[in-house]
Amino acid sequence: MTIPFTKMHGLGNDFIIVDTREREYPLDTNTIRTMSDRHHGIGCDQFVTLSAPTNPKADVLVRFFNADGSEAGACGNASRCVAKFVGNNPVLQTQNGLLPTYQQDDLFTVNMGKPHLDWQSVPLSEAHDTLHLPLHDAAACSMGNPHATLFGDVSQAEELGPSLENAPLFPERANIGFAQILSPNHMRLRVWERGAGLTLACGSGACAAVVNASRRNLTEKTCRVTMDGGDLSITWQEDGTVLMTGPATLVFHGEFA
Numbered sequence: 001m002t003i004p005f006t007k008m009h010g011l012g013n014d015f016i017i018v019d020t021r022e023r024e025y026p027l028d029t030n031t032i033r034t035m036s037d038r039h040h041g042i043g044c045d046q047f048v049t050l051s052a053p054t055n056p057k058a059d060v061l062v063r064f065f066n067a068d069g070s071e072a073g074a075c076g077n078a079s080r081c082v083a084k085f086v087g088n089n090p091v092l093q094t095q096n097g098l099l100p101t102y103q104q105d106d107l108f109t110v111n112m113g114k115p116h117l118d119w120q121s122v123p124l125s126e127a128h129d130t131l132h133l134p135l136h137d138a139a140a141c142s143m144g145n146p147h148a149t150l151f152g153d154v155s156q157a158e159e160l161g162p163s164l165e166n167a168p169l170f171p172e173r174a175n176i177g178f179a180q181i182l183s184p185n186h187m188r189l190r191v192w193e194r195g196a197g198l199t200l201a202c203g204s205g206a207c208a209a210v211v212n213a214s215r216r217n218l219t220e221k222t223c224r225v226t227m228d229g230g231d232l233s234i235t236w237q238e239d240g241t242v243l244m245t246g247p248a249t250l251v252f253h254g255e256f257a
């Protein structure tokens with residue numbers, strides 16, 4: 001059986017999307033890893049499945065898997081791509097709850113929900129102030145997936161990312177953001193992603209970085225985040241939820257043999 005898929009990206013953070021709403025496909029972890037492999041398969045940072053929602057307030061149920069086959073509770077860039085793929089401003093049902101989406105011209109906004117700020121929710125393996133971890137003085141929060149943000153030099157991502165992703169402090173591993181504050185409303189960010197490595201952009205990582213930076217009074221709650229693949233606009237709203245706005249690009253449709 002061949003598996004139809006759609007290839008999309010958000011600022012170069014790329015995805016395979018398989019729509020199982022009309023028909024099931026054999027998508028075990030091995031198949032996901034093979035399809036995600038850039039040499040033996042199609043290649044992507046994350047693999048995304050769409051299925052019928054179980055919540056009547058949602059339009060589509062979305063699951064996110066890293067290239068290593070591990071499941072992620074959130075994926076901001078992929079959420080914008082799913083909003084474009086499904087159309088009509090769908091509400092996404094995800095592990096992190098219902099995410100409303102809005103399109104304006106060629107930009108897509110996803111309400112990524114509220115960040116989780118306590119150590120048990122990140123999660124950490126022991127109690128710590130999530131604003132100042134005993135690990136490069138990083139700040140941590142969850143956007144439905146674990147994020148740690150280091151403030152300083154973005155060039156350290158490749159050097160420090162692998163060990164920090166797997167640090168004992170992160171029992172579920174973590175996405176590691178390296179942020180440089182440029183102004184109260186602008187930062188540079190690079191993210192070493194859990195299960196995927198260094199990506200050109202990370203939507204949930206950009207949300208986490210703005211939440212963490214504003215908690216430390218390093219930026220305002222509205223901030224432009226410039227990553228290797230381009231810019232996202234992030235706003236941590238008064239109601240506690242985080243808006244992320246950026247592009248979503250369709251690359252091609254295909255069939256995996």
Ligand SMILES: N[C@H](CCC[C@H](N)C(=O)O)C(=O)O
Pocket residue numbers: 013045046066071072073074075076077078145146175193194195196199201202203204205
């Ligand atoms: N690229 C995604 C993040 C994937 C997160 C995944 N690496 C994990 O949490 O395991 C984004 O745009 O938010």
